[in-house]
Amino acid sequence: MSSGEVVTMVMKSAVEDDDAGWGLGIPEKMKNNANWVDITHEFKGACKELYLGELLHDKLFGLFEAMSAIEMMDPKMDAGMIGNQVNRKVLNFEQAIKEGAIKVKDLSLPELIGIIDTSFCCLITWLEGHSLAQTVFTCLYVHNPDLIEEPALKAFALGILKVCDIAREKVNKAAVFEEVRNVLQSEDFQAMTYGFKMANNVTDLRVTGMLKDVEDELQRKVKSTRTRQGEQRDPEVEVEHQQFLALFNRIKFTRLLLTALITFTKKETSSVGEAQKLVAQAADLLSAIHSSIQHGIQSQNDTTKGDHPIMMGFEPLVNQRLLPPTFPRYAKIIKREDMVAYFSKLIERIKTVCDVINTTNLHGILDFFCEFSEQSPCVLSRSLLQTTFLIDNKKVFGTHLMQDMIKDALRYFVSPPVLSYKCCLFNNHQAKDYIDSFVTHCSRPFCSLIQIHGHNRARQRDKLGHILEEFATLQDEAEKVDAALHGLLMKLEPQRQHLACLGTWILYHNLRIMVQYLLSGFELELYSMHEYYYIYWYLSEFLYAWLMSTLSRADSSQMAEERIVEEQVKGRSSKKTKKKKKVRPLSKEITMSQAYQNMCAGMYKTMVALDMDGKMRKPQFELDSEQVRYEHRFAPFNSVVTPPPVHYIQFKEMSDLKKYNPPPGSADLYMAASKHFQQAKLILENVPIPDPEVNRILKVAKPNIVVMKLLAGGHKKETKVLPEFDFSAHKYFPVVKII
Amino acid sequence: MATMIEENGPSTHQSEVSPSSQARQKLEGLLNKNMRIRMTDGRTLVGLFLCTDRDCNVILGSAQEFLKSTDIFSQGEPRVLGLAMIPGHHVVSIEVEADSLEDTQRFGANR
Numbered sequence: 001m002s003s004g005e006v007v008t009m010v011m012k013s014a015v016e017d018d019d020a021g022w023g024l025g026i027p028e029k030m031k032n033n034a035n036w037v038d039i040t041h042e043f044k045g046a047c048k049e050l051y052l053g054e055l056l057h058d059k060l061f062g063l064f065e066a067m068s069a070i071e072m073m074d075p076k077m078d079a080g081m082i083g084n085q086v087n088r089k090v091l092n093f094e095q096a097i098k099e100g101a102i103k104v105k106d107l108s109l110p111e112l113i114g115i116i117d118t119s120f121c122c123l124i125t126w127l128e129g130h131s132l133a134q135t136v137f138t139c140l141y142v143h144n145p146d147l148i149e150e151p152a153l154k155a156f157a158l159g160i161l162k163v164c165d166i167a168r169e170k171v172n173k174a175a176v177f178e179e180v181r182n183v184l185q186s187e188d189f190q191a192m193t194y195g196f197k198m199a200n201n202v203t204d205l206r207v208t209g210m211l212k213d214v215e216d217e218l219q220r221k222v223k224s225t226r227t228r229q230g231e232q233r234d235p236e237v238e239v240e241h242q243q244f245l246a247l248f249n250r251i252k253f254t255r256l257l258l259t260a261l262i263t264f265t266k267k268e269t270s271s272v273g274e275a276q277k278l279v280a281q282a283a284d285l286l287s288a289i290h291s292s293i294q295h296g297i298q299s300q301n302d303t304t305k306g307d308h309p310i311m312m313g314f315e316p317l318v319n320q321r322l323l324p325p326t327f328p329r330y331a332k333i334i335k336r337e338d339m340v341a342y343f344s345k346l347i348e349r350i351k352t353v354c355d356v357i358n359t360t361n362l363h364g365i366l367d368f369f370c371e372f373s374e375q376s377p378c379v380l381s382r383s384l385l386q387t388t389f390l391i392d393n394k395k396v397f398g399t400h401l402m403q404d405m406i407k408d409a410l411r412y413f414v415s416p417p418v419l420s421y422k423c424c425l426f427n428n429h430q431a432k433d434y435i436d437s438f439v440t441h442c443s444r445p446f447c448s449l450i451q452i453h454g455h456n457r458a459r460q461r462d463k464l465g466h467i468l469e470e471f472a473t474l475q476d477e478a479e480k481v482d483a484a485l486h487g488l489l490m491k492l493e494p495q496r497q498h499l500a501c502l503g504t505w506i507l508y509h510n511l512r513i514m515v516q517y518l519l520s521g522f523e524l525e526l527y528s529m530h531e532y533y534y535i536y537w538y539l540s541e542f543l544y545a546w547l548m549s550t551l552s553r554a555d556s557s558q559m560a561e562e563r564i565v566e567e568q569v570k571g572r573s574s575k576k577t578k579k580k581k582k583v584r585p586l587s588k589e590i591t592m593s594q595a596y597q598n599m600c601a602g603m604y605k606t607m608v609a610l611d612m613d614g615k616m617r618k619p620q621f622e623l624d625s626e627q628v629r630y631e632h633r634f635a636p637f638n639s640v641v642t643p644p645p646v647h648y649i650q651f652k653e654m655s656d657l658k659k660y661n662p663p664p665g666s667a668d669l670y671m672a673a674s675k676h677f678q679q680a681k682l683i684l685e686n687v688p689i690p691d692p693e694v695n696r697i698l699k700v701a702k703p704n705i706v707v708m709k710l711l712a713g714g715h716k717k718e719t720k721v722l723p724e725f726d727f728s729a730h731k732y733f734p735v736v737k738i739i
Numbered sequence: 740m741a742t743m744i745e746e747n748g749p750s751t752h753q754s755e756v757s758p759s760s761q762a763r764q765k766l767e768g769l770l771n772k773n774m775r776i777r778m779t780d781g782r783t784l785v786g787l788f789l790c791t792d793r794d795c796n797v798i799l800g801s802a803q804e805f806l807k808s809t810d811i812f813s814q815g816e817p818r819v820l821g822l823a824m825i826p827g828h829h830v831v832s833i834e835v836e837a838d839s840l841e842d843t844q845r846f847g848a849n850r
Contacts, residue, residue: 036834036835036836037834037840038833038834039833039834039840040830040831040833043766043791043795044795044830044833045762046763046766047766047792047794047827049762049763050762050763050791050793051793052793054792055790055792056763056766056770056792057770057789057790057798058770058771058790061789061790061798065822066789066798066824069798069823069824070820070821070822070823070824071823072778072825072829073778073825073826080804080818081780321818324821
């Protein structure tokens with residue numbers, strides 16, 4: 001769906017041959033010629049009395065408004081211009097049947113295969129972001145499947161309509177859960193159906209049934225045309241056999257895809273597993289579909305004069321009048337060769353989405369969403385993930401209460417005594433009240449946080465900035481609850497301590513959000529080179545420093561709790577517990593944060609050094625202010641209480657190199673940067689089971705170590721050619737290239 | 740009330756009711772009224788008259804485009820354009836609704 005569409009829905013009325021020419025829904029006065037008075041001569045005459053350059057207009061209308069008018073008879077702006085139109089007649093479905101330009105029965109196998117493949121391509125093009133009017137609904141058959149007599153085509157047309165309907169519904173549902181901060185914000189998949197009928201008069205079950213009937217019939221045909229033992233193979237029959245098989249696979253694929261989507265709409269958690277099996281079955285058919293593409297007919301018209309290829313049964317301009325005037329004439333439909341590759345990736349994504357139900361802890365789900373989002377998945381798979389996670393905006397996966405998941409997350413992260421079964425506070429009425437109320441307040445922001453990662457990358461960044469306000473409120477509450485619980489615990493069980501457990505947990509998430517917000521700016525290519533240095537500074541010297549201390553505090557809290565539990569267990573059991581070196585749950589995260597911190601520090605020092613050597617292009621205009629840019633970049637952090645935002649003046653003081661004696665030169669900074677990259681490399685090489693992310697960072701750290709050493713040695717010092725930053729290996733950390 | 744943007748200096752005649760200001764008043768009286776304009780390629784636009792200038796370039800608001808009524812394949816439904824500007828040299832005819840013309844300032848109906 002295109003996001004450029006204006007919300008003016010023109011209902012597609014049933015077409016009737018209207019000889020009067022004005023059609024339905026037009027006020028009578030428009031038709032009635034007698035009411036109109038010709039004033040051409042007088043008007044033109046009056047106009048001549050105006051001065052050159054004078055505009056005659058109402059007080060409320062001016063040049064600003066006039067500027068946005070589309071100019072008629074200008075080929076670029078006037079899509080309806082008669083000379084601009086194509087030479088062929090644009091027929092709708094009923095007209096085409098009348099004219100004999102389209103067949104509704106007795107279609108040959110190649111024709112059916114070609115039409116189905118083109119429809120699949122249109123479906124994919126729609127999912128990729130184009131409007132229904134310029135993709136699926138350029139297929140005339142879906143405008144009114146009742147008129148189709150060929151059973152396979154009829155079933156397929158209904159099938160594809162249902163697929164579109166469910167996909168659209170899923171995407172809308174996913175968008176409904178979001179907090180509507182800005183009412184005018186349009187989701188990237190607007191539900192414009194232009195009044196098209198989406199087979200609402202037929203049930204989902206009926207359509208899958210029809211597809212199955214066609215499938216069974218085709219299976220019989222496939223069997224009857226099969227090679228028989230001892231018989232001479234007739235090449236014509238062999239071709240027919242292949243074509244029946246091709247059609248059979250396509251109908252089956254449609255049925256499986258549709259059934260899988262229908263299954264997703266069911267609310268039971270078991271349906272997710274079922275859906276996964278169905279899409280896997282659909283994927284199995286893809287290679288056979290790919291190898292039979294050549295059996296389908298291609299477009300029939302003459303494309304040598306640059307006209308758009310038109311497939312039989314399709315009319316790309318049939319819905320043109322429903323679209324806003326400045327819409328591009330055609331949407332580029334993907335090629336058939338690419339169709340299978342796209343479906344295969346889509347199915348992989350859907351299978352991945354189905355796996356989410358196997359993750360039952362909150363942090364795990366958050367990480368799942370984050371990782372999934374990094375591949376920039378399509379809107380359909382993202383919506384399926386959203387609606388699987390939170391069914392009807394109530395329970396997670398339809399079974400778990402968000403509050404329970406939050407309590408588990410707290411136990412895992414920071415082991416607060418109040419949630420420990422062995423602690424006296426666990427059953428303390430007042431403590432329970434405090435913690436329950438806090439956890440309830442956390443539910444919505446955490447749901448939002450997870451869902452934010454189900455949006456596209458650009459929107460995610462924007463929303464992450466906004467959610468910091470909510471987390472600031474939570475932080476406030478956490479502090480109060482912490483103080484209250486600490487007080488209670490001191491009185492009841494003085495050897496145990498509840499020290500800012502909840503605050504630590506909220507702070508951890510706060511910092512994660514802030515880090516993600518800044519890093520995603522690199523991915524989205526929002527920052528100019530001369531801004532890199534303060535972004536990386538904020539990350540390495542400030543955010544990651546806080547994150548490290550927060551994680552170690554959480555770790556200590558866990559260890560303290562574990563010691564107490566061990567003591568209690570030791571007291572009861574006579575056996576000596578073996579001292580096994582346990583892997584700390586947060587160790588991986590601490591390690592990765594250290595690595596990231598070093599990478600950011602390395603980049604920060606690199607940028608400062610490059611600037612010192614005059615290798616940085618900076619804005620030179622009169623009203624330039626780095627402070628304004630800086631404040632803008634970190635504006636969303638102003639609502640955060642902990643950590644307190646670093647304002648520009650403060651930043652300048654904290655990062656001032658002159659406080660060192662002697663102040664470092666560029667060579668010193670390059671050397672320091674090199675050491676940071678080296679440190680990152682060491683940390684990452686010690687990770688026991690390296691994941692793809694570790695390898696990606698290493699791909700950047702290793703070359704940068706070398707480049708920095710070279711620069712420190714004065715390599716190419718005199719050249720004023722600007723360095724290049726290559727983000728292809730890692731979207732947050734570039735490999736620095738000196739030309 | 741209509742205002743006029745004069746890019747070439749203020750108007751010199753402001754005291755008397757000259758033919759040129761009569762012409763302006765007639766045009767002003769048509770502002771925000773329904774207008775039907777036929778273009779050189781046979782299409783017709785219907786919309787609210789918002790602006791014009793010396794070269795008879797006309798801006799219509801909430802404009803709807805009607806194709807030739809004689810085309811048997813035309814669906815007859817208008818295409819909504821919104822704000823549209825018709826260059827003066829593409830204007831074939833201009834029509835307004837009869838009741839838009841006030842009696843006191845008869846434009847000179849051409850039936």
